[in-house]
Amino acid sequence: MSEQVTNILLVGVGGQGILLASEILSETFMLAGFDVKKSEIHGMSQRGGSVVSHVRYGREVFSPIVPEGEGDILFGFELMETYRCLPLLKPGATVIANDLRIPPASVLMGKERYPEGLAELITARFPDFLLVDGQKLAARAGNQRAANTVLLGAVSKRLDVAEEYWLQALEAMVPRKALDVNRKAFLLGREL
Amino acid sequence: MKEILSGNEAVARGAYESGVLVATAYPGTPSTEILENIIRYKEINASWSPNEKVALEVAMGASFAGARSLVAMKHVGVNVAADPLFTLSYTGIKGGLVLVTADDPEMHSSQNEQDNRNYARFAKVPMLEPGDSRECKEFTRLALELSERYDTPVMLRTTTRISHGKSIVDLEERVSSLPTPALVKNAAKQVMLPSNARVRHPLVEERMKRLSEAADTMAVNRMELRDTGVGIITSGVCYQYVREVMPHVSTLKLGLVNPLPAGLIRRFAARVERLFVVEELDPFIEEQVKAMGIAVSGKDFIPVCGELTPGRLRQAFQGQDVGLDEAPVLPAEPEDVSLPGRPPNMCPGCPHRGVFYTLNRLKAYVTGDIGCYTLGFLPPLSSMETCVCMGASIGNATGTVKVVSEEEKKKVVAVIGDSTFLHSGITGLMDMVYNNAHSTVVILDNRITAMTGRQDNPASGFTLMDEPAHRTDLALLCKAVGVKHVRVVNPFDLEETRRALQEEMERPETSVIITDKPCVLVKREGVFKRGPLYTVEVEKCTGCKACLGLGCPAIQWRSTDGGKGVSFIDPTLCTGCDVCRQLCKFDAIGRAK
Numbered sequence: 073m074s075e076q077v078t079n080i081l082l083v084g085v086g087g088q089g090i091l092l093a094s095e096i097l098s099e100t101f102m103l104a105g106f107d108v109k110k111s112e113i114h115g116m117s118q119r120g121g122s123v124v125s126h127v128r129y130g131r132e133v134f135s136p137i138v139p140e141g142e143g144d145i146l147f148g149f150e151l152m153e154t155y156r157c158l159p160l161l162k163p164g165a166t167v168i169a170n171d172l173r174i175p176p177a178s179v180l181m182g183k184e185r186y187p188e189g190l191a192e193l194i195t196a197r198f199p200d201f202l203l204v205d206g207q208k209l210a211a212r213a214g215n216q217r218a219a220n221t222v223l224l225g226a227v228s229k230r231l232d233v234a235e236e237y238w239l240q241a242l243e244a245m246v247p248r249k250a251l252d253v254n255r256k257a258f259l260l261g262r263e264l
Numbered sequence: 265m266k267e268i269l270s271g272n273e274a275v276a277r278g279a280y281e282s283g284v285l286v287a288t289a290y291p292g293t294p295s296t297e298i299l300e301n302i303i304r305y306k307e308i309n310a311s312w313s314p315n316e317k318v319a320l321e322v323a324m325g326a327s328f329a330g331a332r333s334l335v336a337m338k339h340v341g342v343n344v345a346a347d348p349l350f351t352l353s354y355t356g357i358k359g360g361l362v363l364v365t366a367d368d369p370e371m372h373s374s375q376n377e378q379d380n381r382n383y384a385r386f387a388k389v390p391m392l393e394p395g396d397s398r399e400c401k402e403f404t405r406l407a408l409e410l411s412e413r414y415d416t417p418v419m420l421r422t423t424t425r426i427s428h429g430k431s432i433v434d435l436e437e438r439v440s441s442l443p444t445p446a447l448v449k450n451a452a453k454q455v456m457l458p459s460n461a462r463v464r465h466p467l468v469e470e471r472m473k474r475l476s477e478a479a480d481t482m483a484v485n486r487m488e489l490r491d492t493g494v495g496i497i498t499s500g501v502c503y504q505y506v507r508e509v510m511p512h513v514s515t516l517k518l519g520l521v522n523p524l525p526a527g528l529i530r531r532f533a534a535r536v537e538r539l540f541v542v543e544e545l546d547p548f549i550e551e552q553v554k555a556m557g558i559a560v561s562g563k564d565f566i567p568v569c570g571e572l573t574p575g576r577l578r579q580a581f582q583g584q585d586v587g588l589d590e591a592p593v594l595p596a597e598p599e600d601v602s603l604p605g606r607p608p609n610m611c612p613g614c615p616h617r618g619v620f621y622t623l624n625r626l627k628a629y630v631t632g633d634i635g636c637y638t639l640g641f642l643p644p645l646s647s648m649e650t651c652v653c654m655g656a657s658i659g660n661a662t663g664t665v666k667v668v669s670e671e672e673k674k675k676v677v678a679v680i681g682d683s684t685f686l687h688s689g690i691t692g693l694m695d696m697v698y699n700n701a702h703s704t705v706v707i708l709d710n711r712i713t714a715m716t717g718r719q720d721n722p723a724s725g726f727t728l729m730d731e732p733a734h735r736t737d738l739a740l741l742c743k744a745v746g747v748k749h750v751r752v753v754n755p756f757d758l759e760e761t762r763r764a765l766q767e768e769m770e771r772p773e774t775s776v777i778i779t780d781k782p783c784v785l786v787k788r789e790g791v792f793k794r795g796p797l798y799t800v801e802v803e804k805c806t807g808c809k810a811c812l813g814l815g816c817p818a819i820q821w822r823s824t825d826g827g828k829g830v831s832f833i834d835p836t837l838c839t840g841c842d843v844c845r846q847l848c849k850f851d852a853i854g855r856a857k
């Protein structure tokens with residue numbers, strides 16, 4: 073095992089902006105001088121399926137995907153998908169998730185139920201679990217749609233990479249007109 | 265300059281830096297982004313071809329005139345391009361030619377997981393296999409150089425994890441001193457009549473022999489000695505997994521996987537006590553090493569099916585006593601919460617939806633094809649009986665109506681997308697008419713190749729470079745092959761669609777129905793137009809669930825206190841296609857005020 077490698081998983085539903093968030097993470101790590109690898113599956117997942125993105129950084133990274141059971145941080149954009157991904161984490165991992173439920177087709181059609189009590193179940197297995205009302209905080213920063221950036225801020229707080237690299241990466245990856253709101257959202261997240 | 269690039273972006277960059285002038289492809293996951301990124305480099309003439317065979321033939325023509333060229337496809341695309349490929353191996357090239365095959369172990373978005381390393385051996389062409397984005401760029405360049413040095417096309421094989429994985433790449437300048445392309449006559453080398461081909465074949469054998477010798481000293485084949493108790497021969501992304509899971513073992517990393525470096529493999533085998541091969545899918549390397557008389561194992565305990573992952577590799581090696589760290593203690597599996605799955609679905613407002621709804625109601629037997637519309641197989645639409653390869657729907661229908669009763673014949677409908685029809689459906693249709701098979705073909709013309717992420721095609725009216733182009737007239741094309749009954753319908757009008765299908769299915773002749781509404785993801789001005797929003801009037805909704813039969817993601821079910829429940833339309837998702845309104849017998853669905 074390459075000891076110094078940090079393993080981050082981003083999960084959610086196609087179209088939620090997971091790819092952009094994982095790009096910002098990787099860009100930050102590169103700017104901070106680390107080796108970085110990132111992997112995800114495009115394709116069918118874009119039609120509303122689950123999406124998992126893997127980001128790994130450290131002195132030297134080999135596998136582009138996080139070895140099963142070695143995830144350090146799970147960054148969840150949707151609650152059920154967050155729960156689904158728990159088996160990839162190592163004991164004691166950090167889970168940061170947006171308090172958002174997107175019902176899948178079977179639930180929308182009334183055939184199945186969206187499971188209840190997921191947050192409690194996650195806390196029971198991973199005490200270091202932070203559930204964030206991303207939409208609300210993002211609204212405070214000026215736009216509900218910056219919820220991912222609030223969460224990104226919360227994630228950044230748990231990684232030892234200087235704030236300047238995060239801000240540089242945001243600047244490089246976020247469209248200019250949305251930059252101000254995103255910077256605010258990011259900093260709000262860092263306070264969590 | 266350093267950048268984080270995906271494998272596909274790095275191949276595109278490699279093509280640019282190596283002076284490639286022509287790049288062609290037919291889209292296919294996970295290869296599609298190569299051409300989508302190549303258009304950033306204005307020096308390269310890049311285009312979508314109607315299929316992979318044409319793509320290779322175009323690249324070949326450019327190469328014969330002396331230009332460096334690249335052609336990209338997904339693994340099954342090589343099946344389509346195999347005919348020119350096998351003989352191109354004989355003619356050789358003039359300007360370097362690299363064929364990128366993007367394989368998809370695990371079938372993340374494919375219909376099979378064939379191992380295209382076998383093609384390199386079968387067609388007798390060299391194959392390189394990069395293990396990260398940096399190598400994607402470097403190997404693209406090396407492929408073009410080897411191509412010219414050995415007068416052969418060169419295959420570059422990636423897998424999904426390499427194509428879509430990102431890592432850091434150093435960017436360099438484009439080479440500048442390549443010869444200018446021009447017509448060069450060299451008929452004896454390029455006209456593969458038997459007499460000429462007989463001259464070429466021995467040269468192919470001799471070339472592969474030379475390459476095999478050179479392989480022993482190529483820098484991309486790298487022996488890394490660590491603990492010599494265990495030695496592992498590996499390549500591509502598998503090398504990364506080996507380093508991850510067994511950092512202490514010695515490795516022989518192969519960059520060139522065809523031909524294999526026999527001398528180097530022997531030397532490595534002699535240096536280590538126990539020898540293994542770690543490779544995804546077929547025992548391609550392992551069998552050849554065994555044939556060299558070397559004791560080696562691998563596929564007796566490493567799975568043949570699916571992709572490898574660090575976890576799967578660790579698990580496979582558990583019983584092999586190779587000094588693995590303890591497997592990490594996995595957290596307990598999720599408690600007994602049943603998590604609903606999240607299968608993909610057609611978008612809200614997808615023009616395919618109403619067609620499948622109607623086919624379902626008409627109890628049609630649908631021979632299907634590959635595209636977004638393959639999702640018509642899933643409930644609640646559930647109306648597809650076959651889907652094998654691109655273009656197969658029409659031939660399948662022809663074969664089926666040859667043998668079933670007159671009554672059953674009427675149920676057979678082939679359904680195919682515009683891009684797929686142009687790729688390989690037109691020949692099937694010609695056969696259907698020529699051999700007098702009475703079936704109905706539905707061409708779902710959504711003005712784009714949607715499944716792979718919205719690529720243009722000859723019927724979309726634009727090129728890869730976003731220039732306006734002649735738009736193939738599908739109706740005229742069908743008439744030209746002899747279909748007498750061609751009608752164009754609006755798939756958002758369920759009554760019109762039903763009538764057309766019913767009449768054509770009854771008709772004892774070949775007929776074609778073309779649906780004519782764009783994919784909701786087409787961004788081009790004036791093609792897709794969002795309609796007015798629709799809502800459900802709660803007072804009128806009886807909870808009959810008729811609208812749910814469409815499976816539109818915008819239509820949701822809400823339980824009501826005491827009542828049966830009602831439908832609800834999510835205003836952020838509805839595109840206003842109007843289809844659900846037509847299904848409601850109680851007039852509960854209408855335009856939002």
Ligand SMILES: Cc1ncc(C[n+]2csc(CCOP(=O)(O)OP(=O)(O)O)c2C)c(N)n1
Nearest residue numbers: 292341634635636681682683684713714715
């Ligand atoms: C030989 C081959 N090449 C490429 C692909 C990838 N692929 C699958 S479906 C498809 C095209 C779908 O376009 P279309 O027929 O227009 O249907 P749509 O997705 O737009 O509904 C492609 C390129 C494949 N499966 N097989």
Ligand code: SF4
Nearest residue numbers: 610611614636783784
């Ligand atoms: S991408 Fe286009 S063709 Fe595919 S499901 Fe969505 S609307 Fe339909």
Ligand code: SF4
Nearest residue numbers: 816838839841842844
């Ligand atoms: S009009 Fe009805 S079927 Fe069409 S997108 Fe809106 S909710 Fe879906």
